[in-house]
Amino acid sequence: MIKNFNELLEAAKKQGVMRLAVAAAQDADVLKAVAEAKEIGLVEPILVGDQDKIIEIMKKLNITSELYEIIHEPDLVQAARKAVELVSTGEAEFLMKGILQTADILRAVLDKEIGLRTENLLSHVMVYEVPTYHKLLFLSDGGMNVAPDLNQKVQILENAVTACKALGMDTVNAACLAGAEVVNPKIQATVDAKAIADMKDKWDAMGVSVIGPAALDLAISKEACEHKGYHEKGSGDADILLVPYYEVGNALGKSLTYFAGSKSAGIIMGAKAPIVLVSRADSSEAKLLSIALGSLISGQNKPQQTSCGGGCCGCNCGGHE
Ligand code: COD
Numbered sequence: 001m002i003k004n005f006n007e008l009l010e011a012a013k014k015q016g017v018m019r020l021a022v023a024a025a026q027d028a029d030v031l032k033a034v035a036e037a038k039e040i041g042l043v044e045p046i047l048v049g050d051q052d053k054i055i056e057i058m059k060k061l062n063i064t065s066e067l068y069e070i071i072h073e074p075d076l077v078q079a080a081r082k083a084v085e086l087v088s089t090g091e092a093e094f095l096m097k098g099i100l101q102t103a104d105i106l107r108a109v110l111d112k113e114i115g116l117r118t119e120n121l122l123s124h125v126m127v128y129e130v131p132t133y134h135k136l137l138f139l140s141d142g143g144m145n146v147a148p149d150l151n152q153k154v155q156i157l158e159n160a161v162t163a164c165k166a167l168g169m170d171t172v173n174a175a176c177l178a179g180a181e182v183v184n185p186k187i188q189a190t191v192d193a194k195a196i197a198d199m200k201d202k203w204d205a206m207g208v209s210v211i212g213p214a215a216l217d218l219a220i221s222k223e224a225c226e227h228k229g230y231h232e233k234g235s236g237d238a239d240i241l242l243v244p245y246y247e248v249g250n251a252l253g254k255s256l257t258y259f260a261g262s263k264s265a266g267i268i269m270g271a272k273a274p275i276v277l278v279s280r281a282d283s284s285e286a287k288l289l290s291i292a293l294g295s296l297i298s299g300q301n302k303p304q305q306t307s308c309g310g311g312c313c314g315c316n317c318g319g320h321e
Contacts, residue, residue, distance in 0.1 A: 005263055008292050016299070019045075020291065021084075021087055022034055023100060024048070024080065027280070028061060029284040029287055043291060047071070049072075049073060049079050077104055081114060094295065094298040110122070121145070121159070123144055123155065123270055125163045125267055128256045138163060139253050140156050141246065143268075153192055174210045175240070176211070177242060193212030216241070219236070219241055220236065220241075263285065264289070264290075265290040265292070265293040269297075276293075
C-alpha cells in the first residue's frame with residue numbers, strides 16, 4: 001500500500017512508460033513537470049498546443065524539444081479536443097490539462113463523439129500528503145461536480161475508492177463531511193451523509209467503512225473522537241473526505257496546501273482514462289505528482305501482458321509465443 005508521494009512515484013516508475021496527451025502544453029510549469037516525468041521514465045508525452053510557444057518555453061528551460069512529439073494546435077478548445085481524441089483513439093493512455101480553462105477540457109472530455117465518457121459520473125479527486133497526518137488523504141469533489149445530489153455523491157465516493165484501490169489499499173475509511181454528527185433535516189449535507197453511511201452492504205462489499213454525517217475533526221482526529229465519545233468504525237482515521245459540495249472541497253483543499261504546507265496531486269476519475277487536472281497555480285512538483293497518480297491509475301486499466309516473449313517488449317517474461 002502506498003503511504004506517501006515518494007512511494008507513489010516509485011510505484012509509477014516501476015510499472016513502465018505510459019503515453020500522455022497534454023492539452024495546451026504551452027506553459028513552463030506544465031512542460032517542466034512533463035519533461036521530468038519523461039526523464040524519470042513515467043511517460044512518453046504528446047504535446048498538443050502552440051508549437052512555437054512550446055519550443056520557445058522548452059528552450060528557456062533547457063529541454064530538448066526535438067525529443068518530443070508536438071501537435072500544432074494554437075486554439076485552446078481545439079487543442080483540448082485533439083488531446084482528448086488521442087486518448088479515445090488509443091494513441092495516448094491518459095490526458096493532462098495544460099494552460100486552459102478546466103471547463104474547456106471537461107467539455108471536450110464529455111463530448112458524446114470524441115470524448116471519454118462512460119456510464120459513470122466523472123469526478124475530481126485530490127490526494128494530499130499532509131505533514132501532520134499519518135497517511136495520504138483523498139478529497140472529493142472540489143473540482144468538477146458543483147452541487148451533487150445523493151446519487152452523484154455515491155458515485156463520487158465510488159470514484160475516490162477506485163483511486164484508493166489503485167494505490168493498493170484493500171480497506172478504505174471514508175467520512176461524509178458535514179458541520180456536525182447530528183442529522184438535521186434542514187441541512188441537506190447531514191441528510192445525504194447519513195443516507196450514504198447507511199448503505200452498509202454496498203460499502204462492505206467494496207471493503208469500505210463509511211461514517212457520516214461527521215465534522216472534519218471526527219473524520220481525521222482520534223483524539224477528537226475520544227473527547228466527543230464518537231466511536232464508529234474508521235472514525236478519526238479517514239482515507240477519503242467526501243465533501244457535500246464543490247466550494248467546501250475547493251476551500252478545504254486549498255487550506256491544506258496554503259496553510260498546512262501539504263503536497264498534492266489531482267485527477268478526474270470515472271472517464272475511460274484518468275485526466276490529470278491541476279490548477280494553473282499549482283507548482284511543477286504538484287503537476288509531476290499528478291502525472292504519477294494518473295500514470296499509476298491508467299496502468300491499472302491497461303490489459304496485463306501475458307507471454308510477450310521478453311525480447312519484444314522487454315517485460316522479461318521469458319518465452320516467445
Ligand atoms: N460526469 C458525467 N457526465 C457529466 C458530468 C459528470 N460529472 N457533468 C456533466 N455531464 C454530462 C451531462 O449529463 C450532459 O450530458 C453533458 O455532460 C453536459 O452537461 P452540462 O450541461 O452540465 O455541461 P456544462 O458544459 O454546463 O458543464 C460541465 C462542466 C464539467 C464544465 C461543469 O460541471 C463545470 O464547469 N464544473 C466545474 C469545473 C470548474 O470550473 N472547476 C474549477 C476548479 S478546478
